Amino acid sequence: MWRVLAVHGFGGLTLRAVAAEMGATTGLLTHYFPSKRALLKHALEVLDRRSADRPRPAAERAGEASGLVMVRATLLDILPLDAESAASNRIWVASWDVALADPELAREHAERYRRARERMAGHIAQAKELGELPLGTPTDDTAAAAQSFVLGLVVQALFAPREFPAERQIALVDEYLARVGDGGTAGE
Amino acid sequence: MWRVLAVHGFGGLTLRAVAAEMGATTGLLTHYFPSKRALLKHALEVLDRRSADRPRPAAERAGEASGLVMVRATLLDILPLDAESAASNRIWVASWDVALADPELAREHAERYRRARERMAGHIAQAKELGELPLGTPTDDTAAAAQSFVLGLVVQALFAPREFPAERQIALVDEYLARVGDGGTAGE
Structure with a gap:
């Protein structure tokens, strides 16, 4: 299947x-x-x-995972960086059309994405406590934005794998996170 | 249809x-x-x-559109901010599963997204010339990231319209753009 x-x-x-x-x-x-x-x-x-x-990222298992390390690991974990994760992502994307027309599946998907945003928000809150992100960083919106960024990158990488090899996907995540870390200062 | x-x-x-x-x-x-x-x-x-x-945004018609104004207008133009754009987005999302399994449709989609990234890159390059963005801002990667962000936001807003009303989608775009403007300084 x-x-x-x-x-x-x-x-x-x-x-x-x-x-x-x-x-x-x-x-x-x-x-x-x-x-x-x-x-x-x-x-x-x-x-x-x-x-x-x-398996969780090595840093998390060792109890050394800071907030931003976990944000990064969570984002990378979603992306189609190899054949197996490309196949999984292909199936998620395939499920969106069916799910949007099916109330039960739509509710389950909405719930999945809500939980993923909550986990991400937890990592962002931790990053703020650790001083990795400015205290003024909006926790829930930053989590929603990061999840948006990575879902859209999945779609683009599936359609244009040659334009979005694994190295570029990782570089885009790192640029994204650098901006989250810097840009938040305006809100402090 | x-x-x-x-x-x-x-x-x-x-x-x-x-x-x-x-x-x-x-x-x-x-x-x-x-x-x-x-x-x-x-x-x-x-x-x-x-x-x-x-119809193009009023600022563009008046010839007053700067780079960042056009980046913002382009992103907002994609989002499901009202019932009509939600219906269009629903159709785009519905097309992804079919297109990924159909070489001709896949090529057309890849081409559509490539052109959209190029238009976005043009606006970003203009924003750099106008001094709205730091000169060190990577043009193509910033365009790809902005498009990723907005495509993923479409998916989340379609599944959770109550969590992502138009005002929140617009606020997320504005937070995103504030970070692009600030974060690039590291690259200068």
């Missing part, structure tokens, strides 16, 4: 294609997943779990 | 639904649009034309 979604998107997701990829019958598959929507919902849950189970 | 796409997304776009919305027969519609893909391609061309035909 993952492979079908990553290559053909939601438009190409059919029970038959997934069954063929698995070497199973369509009948067996429909026993577990009665519809394309059920397949997609499962794919999104798998992505959520993979993301939760992923 | 526009109404079907804006409400039901690409997943809900059927020739039958569009024919019903038009009060036409499916046969008449298939005469012009043999497939869902042809319908979507036409919708994207209509969006491109609407965008090109849209």
